[in-house]
Amino acid sequence: MNKKPLCVNPYEGMIIDEYGRAKPCPPYLPSSSDINIYNYFTHPEILELQRAHLEDEELPYQCRVCKTNEEKYGSSLRFSKNIKDKNYKVGDFDDGTILISTSNACNLKCLPCSYSSFPRIKELIEIKVLNKNQDIGLIDISQDKRDKILEIIEQYNFSTVSLLGGEPFYDKVTFQFIEELIQRGLSKKIKLYFTTNATNIKADRVTRIQENFKDFDIDVSIDGVNEVNDYLRYPSRWGQILTGIDILKNCNQQFNIRTAFSNLSLLRYPDLITWALQNDIENLYLCSVDDPEIMNPQRLPLGLSDHLHKKYEMLQNLSVNNTTKMSIEAATGYATNLDESGFAESLGFFKRHDQHRGTDLLTVFPELTPYVR
Ligand code: SF4
Numbered sequence: 432m433n434k435k436p437l438c439v440n441p442y443e444g445m446i447i448d449e450y451g452r453a454k455p456c457p458p459y460l461p462s463s464s465d466i467n468i469y470n471y472f473t474h475p476e477i478l479e480l481q482r483a484h485l486e487d488e489e490l491p492y493q494c495r496v497c498k499t500n501e502e503k504y505g506s507s508l509r510f511s512k513n514i515k516d517k518n519y520k521v522g523d524f525d526d527g528t529i530l531i532s533t534s535n536a537c538n539l540k541c542l543p544c545s546y547s548s549f550p551r552i553k554e555l556i557e558i559k560v561l562n563k564n565q566d567i568g569l570i571d572i573s574q575d576k577r578d579k580i581l582e583i584i585e586q587y588n589f590s591t592v593s594l595l596g597g598e599p600f601y602d603k604v605t606f607q608f609i610e611e612l613i614q615r616g617l618s619k620k621i622k623l624y625f626t627t628n629a630t631n632i633k634a635d636r637v638t639r640i641q642e643n644f645k646d647f648d649i650d651v652s653i654d655g656v657n658e659v660n661d662y663l664r665y666p667s668r669w670g671q672i673l674t675g676i677d678i679l680k681n682c683n684q685q686f687n688i689r690t691a692f693s694n695l696s697l698l699r700y701p702d703l704i705t706w707a708l709q710n711d712i713e714n715l716y717l718c719s720v721d722d723p724e725i726m727n728p729q730r731l732p733l734g735l736s737d738h739l740h741k742k743y744e745m746l747q748n749l750s751v752n753n754t755t756k757m758s759i760e761a762a763t764g765y766a767t768n769l770d771e772s773g774f775a776e777s778l779g780f781f782k783r784h785d786q787h788r789g790t791d792l793l794t795v796f797p798e799l800t801p802y803v804r
Pocket residue numbers: 438439440441455456457458459460490493494495496497507508509512
């Protein structure tokens with residue numbers, strides 16, 4: 432019997448992209464280019480991954496993102512998805528979480544986003560951050576692939592379905608797929624989860640999910656308050672976000688705030704925490720931006736340390752729940768360990784966006800003025 436902590440993702444996880452390619456979790460980097468929804472459960476690479484994890488061997492090369500993060504930061508998706516008391520064997524897949532990219536259709540071009548929004552990829556090519564050969568088409572997951580995914584969810588008892596978008600309230604395919612889960616009779620056994628940018632939330636769609644799924648959890652992506660969010664989640668307007676949040680509240684829909692925690696969001700995260708608490712929003716968590724690395728949260732001038740110390744000090748004694756407490760701790764950790772070595776490169780990246788979009792970094796973040804030559 433296996434009693435060692437091990438990563439659950441090779442047994443309970445699956446992530447599928449718009450092309451039908453499959454892997455156990457977002458950081459996994461497959462060696463084989465042919466793993467897909469039709470062969471995933473018998474593919475030698477996946478079965479070998481399960482065996483290597485069960486036998487507690489050194490992490491396979493495909494898990495190198497977790498390995499590096501564990502060495503550098505002492506944390507990884509593997510650590511957060513560890514279990515101690517399940518008896519898996521090679522070939523087991525059961526009762527897990529399936530993540531599905533239904534489309535890359537999105538109405539925004541968020542600054543920390545580098546691949547999941549079609550208009551954002553187009554913009555990155557226009558400002559020459561990505562090269563021209565990048566695939567910039569609008570991609571929806573096809574009907575035959577959706578049918579296969581429904582079959583997989585049923586056969587392997589996936590109990591949580593997480594839809595990665597595009598933006599679910601903008602992209603048509605996401606709600607088609609939600610309807611297909613309902614029509615197939617699967618929804619009552621499923622917890623549905625997705626993230627929205629809150630610019631386009633529709634009450635009737637929220638209600639449709641609430642009435643037909645076993646559970647529904649929703650994250651709202653917000654990276655700052657007011658013009659900070661507008662700058663980072665371009666071209667959204669703060670008023671749209673407030674309207675979206677009101678709709679969720681009126682539908683009695685529980686939601687969390689999820690922040691793409693970049694160097695710019697770090698500058699104003701305390702304001703976001705304060706705003707959320709004033710508006711009775713309790714669950715805030717953050718995902719640090721590693722890609723693009725240029726927006727890594729620690730990439731800020733060391734000269735800002737004292738200024739940030741004062742801002743973050745005010746958060747330490749707030750009465751908040753555990754989720755928010757952990758986010759405050761993580762954010763404070765980044766704020767006290769700034770690394771200015773790549774900041775000049777980050778400034779160049781923001782400047783290119785300002786020129787293209789007609790925005791102005793220093794109007795929104797005047798505290799950076801002394802560091803811009
Ligand atoms: S160790 Fe990391 S990359 Fe490997 S399966 Fe687990 S979460 Fe995925």
